[in-house]
Amino acid sequence: MTRILTVPTQPIDGQKPGTSGLRKKTKIFMGPHYLENFTQSVFDAIGGVQDKILILGGDGRYFNDRAVQVILRMAAANGAARMIVGQGGLLSTPAASNLIRKLGADGGIILSASHNPGGIDEDFGMKFNGANGGPAPESVTDLIFTRTQELTEYRILEGADLDLSVIGETEMGGMAVEIVDPVADYAQLMGELFDFDLIRNLFIGGFRMRFDAMHAVTGPYATAILEGILGAPKGTVVNGTPSPDFGGGHPDPNPVWAADLMQAMFGKDAPDFGAASDGDGDRNMIVGRGIYVTPSDSLAVLAANAHLAPAYKKGLAGIARSMPTSRAADRVAEKLGIECHETPTGWKFFGNLLDAGRVTICGEESAGTGSDHVREKDGLWAVLLWLNILARRIEPVEQIMSAHWAEFGRNYYSRHDYEAVPSERANALIQRLRDISADLPGQQFQGLTVEQADDFAYHDPVDGSVSANQGIRIGFTDGSRVVLRLSGTGTEGATLRVYLERYEADPARHGLPVEEALAPVIAAAEEIALIREFTGRAQPDVTT
Numbered sequence: 001m002t003r004i005l006t007v008p009t010q011p012i013d014g015q016k017p018g019t020s021g022l023r024k025k026t027k028i029f030m031g032p033h034y035l036e037n038f039t040q041s042v043f044d045a046i047g048g049v050q051d052k053i054l055i056l057g058g059d060g061r062y063f064n065d066r067a068v069q070v071i072l073r074m075a076a077a078n079g080a081a082r083m084i085v086g087q088g089g090l091l092s093t094p095a096a097s098n099l100i101r102k103l104g105a106d107g108g109i110i111l112s113a114s115h116n117p118g119g120i121d122e123d124f125g126m127k128f129n130g131a132n133g134g135p136a137p138e139s140v141t142d143l144i145f146t147r148t149q150e151l152t153e154y155r156i157l158e159g160a161d162l163d164l165s166v167i168g169e170t171e172m173g174g175m176a177v178e179i180v181d182p183v184a185d186y187a188q189l190m191g192e193l194f195d196f197d198l199i200r201n202l203f204i205g206g207f208r209m210r211f212d213a214m215h216a217v218t219g220p221y222a223t224a225i226l227e228g229i230l231g232a233p234k235g236t237v238v239n240g241t242p243s244p245d246f247g248g249g250h251p252d253p254n255p256v257w258a259a260d261l262m263q264a265m266f267g268k269d270a271p272d273f274g275a276a277s278d279g280d281g282d283r284n285m286i287v288g289r290g291i292y293v294t295p296s297d298s299l300a301v302l303a304a305n306a307h308l309a310p311a312y313k314k315g316l317a318g319i320a321r322s323m324p325t326s327r328a329a330d331r332v333a334e335k336l337g338i339e340c341h342e343t344p345t346g347w348k349f350f351g352n353l354l355d356a357g358r359v360t361i362c363g364e365e366s367a368g369t370g371s372d373h374v375r376e377k378d379g380l381w382a383v384l385l386w387l388n389i390l391a392r393r394i395e396p397v398e399q400i401m402s403a404h405w406a407e408f409g410r411n412y413y414s415r416h417d418y419e420a421v422p423s424e425r426a427n428a429l430i431q432r433l434r435d436i437s438a439d440l441p442g443q444q445f446q447g448l449t450v451e452q453a454d455d456f457a458y459h460d461p462v463d464g465s466v467s468a469n470q471g472i473r474i475g476f477t478d479g480s481r482v483v484l485r486l487s488g489t490g491t492e493g494a495t496l497r498v499y500l501e502r503y504e505a506d507p508a509r510h511g512l513p514v515e516e517a518l519a520p521v522i523a524a525a526e527e528i529a530l531i532r533e534f535t536g537r538a539q540p541d542v543t544t
């Protein structure tokens with residue numbers, strides 16, 4: 001017997017969902033009625049789920065399995081027609097986006113805190129994606145937030161858990177529940193975009209790769225596609241079994257957290273190509289033998305070479321990058337004579353441009369790259385596009401990079417993060433820059449002359465909406481740039497991100513150590529923003 005319960009409840013400290021849904025400590029999500037209240041707020045904010053079809057899955061982190069059962073019972077009690085769930089409650093973020101689009105669902109719920117660690121004492125998260133497969137726009141996340149502040153009851157079905165391990169269709173309180181292979185549709189899509197025969201031949205020819213799934217959700221995807229379909233040798237995928245605490249690690253694909261991969265790629269007998277992905281599979285890291293490719297450079301190289309893959313052989317409509325991402329991609333767009341857009345941080349800002357067909361490829365400096373094939377960034381997609389390019393060019397990654405820099409110039413780039421800074425101090429630092437930005441142009445710092453400075457406001461060219469206060473941009477006359485903004489995804493105090501960039505046209509100067517190339521820009525950033533004084537820190541916590 002199933003019964004629908006209407007549970008009286010209290011508004012929650014819902015906190016405005018940031019750039020990618022709501023992230024909280026797992027124990028908060030596990031607290032009395034918290035997940036339920038947030039889920040009901042999402043349902044209410046989208047006009048209820050009566051007769052709707054939703055996709056549901058997560059990255060397998062701690063509490064994923066329990067949360068899926070609760071959300072299913074609530075969807076049933078709220079009258080949803082059908083829930084399509086990844087087997088075992090798993091779905092990578094890009095795979096969920098694909099399923100929403102492919103199956104014509106009304107949207108989807110993805111359980112993840114992305115690259116944040118998982119576990120009972122770590123982070124959990126939930127995000128809602130709309131019918132286009134992309135993250136909910138600000139108008140919807142605002143409604144969700146408002147709803148969390150006024151909710152007085154939620155609806156849930158009483159009943160037993162569903163067995164999510166068996167693929168097939170079942171039922172819960174009159175709602176259809178379809179349990180699907182999380183990998184199959186995604187793998188099929190990748191096969192349509194890329195020349196799998198060519199990549200297969202690359203592996204037959206002895207090309208060696210190491211893909212580090214970081215104990216997260218891309219393990220099953222990478223194993224099925226790389227080792228299964230493309231015939232890469234067994235063992236190409238490492239850390240390929242998703243675990244609730246990501247093997248105790250930080251599933252964040254960058255040189256700091258994927259140190260093992262870096263070591264392998266810079267060590268003796270390094271493979272030809274290395275890659276990693278994050279908790280929910282939307283981020284990527286690219287490393288060649290002895291060379292790390294920054295996400296900003298990767299975006300530029302992918303854009304310049306995308307035509308080598310079947311899906312993009314007619315060329316790109318345009319390129320978009322988030323504001324702090326280096327301007328390497330802009331130079332590619334300029335040469336190709338295509339549109340180039342600078343958007344605020346967060347994948348959702350690419351949605352309108354992609355939907356309108358204005359851009360084909362997008363990327364963020366934070367290891368997110370993607371295209372119009374879904375409405376999320378897509379880690380494995382980026383890796384497969386690289387493989388397709390490598391299979392066509394038959395050149396080492398290092399050579400591809402130096403040729404790219406010789407053609408377009410090199411944008412040296414680094415990001416400095418100051419974590420868990422008291423919020424008042426971080427806010428004061430940004431506020432001061434806002435106040436002085438109009439006076440900066442023309443002033444000199446460490447030999448660099450400020451050309452332009454502002455707090456970035458984005459005017460969406462598709463729907464005309466304006467997103468203000470997106471971060472301080474300080475551009476110098478020599479093409480260098482400093483960007484400062486506060487993270488929207490941290491869970492403790494404020495995280496100050498300082499993005500540093502310097503353009504170098506001369507190929508004779510493309511081999512400098514990054515810190516050396518950026519030294520004047522780093523010093524200018526300190527002089528202008530007084531980072532040490534405001535944060536009380538002598539140096540950044542993380543440099544990527």
Ligand code: G1P
Nearest residue numbers: 020345346347364366487488489
């Ligand atoms: C970070 C990244 C941003 C990305 C977001 C979600 O946000 O910087 O590019 O879209 O995670 O993965 P932030 O913490 O900087 O607000």
Ligand code: ZN
Nearest residue numbers: 114115280282
């Ligand atoms: Zn992610």
